[in-house]
Amino acid sequence: MNQLPLFIPIVFVFSIGLAMFIFFKALGRFSRFFYILTGWLLIQGILGLSGFYQAHGGSMPRFLLLILLPLIFIGFVNTTSGGRNLAGQPDLKWLTLLHTLRVPVEGVLFWLFIHQAVPQIMTFEGRNPDILAGLSAPFIYYFGFIKNRLSLSIILAWNLISLGLLLNIVLIAVLSMPFSIQQFGFGQPDIALFYFPFIWLPGCLVPLVLFAHLYSIRQLLTRRIMDVKNQIL
Numbered sequence: 001m002n003q004l005p006l007f008i009p010i011v012f013v014f015s016i017g018l019a020m021f022i023f024f025k026a027l028g029r030f031s032r033f034f035y036i037l038t039g040w041l042l043i044q045g046i047l048g049l050s051g052f053y054q055a056h057g058g059s060m061p062r063f064l065l066l067i068l069l070p071l072i073f074i075g076f077v078n079t080t081s082g083g084r085n086l087a088g089q090p091d092l093k094w095l096t097l098l099h100t101l102r103v104p105v106e107g108v109l110f111w112l113f114i115h116q117a118v119p120q121i122m123t124f125e126g127r128n129p130d131i132l133a134g135l136s137a138p139f140i141y142y143f144g145f146i147k148n149r150l151s152l153s154i155i156l157a158w159n160l161i162s163l164g165l166l167l168n169i170v171l172i173a174v175l176s177m178p179f180s181i182q183q184f185g186f187g188q189p190d191i192a193l194f195y196f197p198f199i200w201l202p203g204c205l206v207p208l209v210l211f212a213h214l215y216s217i218r219q220l221l222t223r224r225i226m227d228v229k230n231q232i233l
Contacts, residue, residue: 119185
């Protein structure tokens with residue numbers, strides 16, 4: 001990967017740090033969940049610095065290890081009683097505020113495109129409108145949880161749409177990598193995510209955002225069902 005201006009990794013690392021802070025505020029305590037996440041972040045940082053994911057031009061099995069383990073853990077947390085006890089009851093308003101970090105991350109992706117480290121299709125100039133979720137998150141946070149002027153249905157719909165935007169860019173990013181399944185970015189493949197600190201995007205930030213959406217959707221659906229039952233009764 002070409003030498004990048006220092007401000008690009010600085011902005012990205014700052015975004016990761018802020019995401020961790022907001023997630024801690026959502027948890028409200030130093031839980032085992034937070035320790036596990038911090039340990040995972042450090043391990044992936046070490047592997048990224050060692051060139052583990054760059055070996056042999058980027059190995060698909062190695063990269064799958066990076067993204068599949070967080071997915072399995074998120075599934076465990078959201079679908080089992082032990083996982084739910086581990087996560088506790090994160091604050092939905094802080095989980096919503098977490099999505100504002102998608103704005104600087106989209107800026108980083110654009111800068112990486114300028115410096116030929118990701119294809120244009122992964123930016124807001126291409127097929128990635130994920131920045132809209134980040135820009136709208138403060139409004140959902142303020143009017144939905146501070147002022148209580150948004151219905152549960154609106155907040156739920158926002159989470160579902162924003163989840164779709166996240167899954168869209170994840171799919172594009174994977175299909176833009178120089179693997180056998182590559183479909184996009186043949187002139188400039190997605191190589192930045194093999195390097196430190198950008199390895200933390202698929203290894204930490206995307207799982208955090210995914211967890212925030214899935215947990216929020218489950219909680220909002222539960223509240224919505226309870227409201228309907230109360231109206232019937």
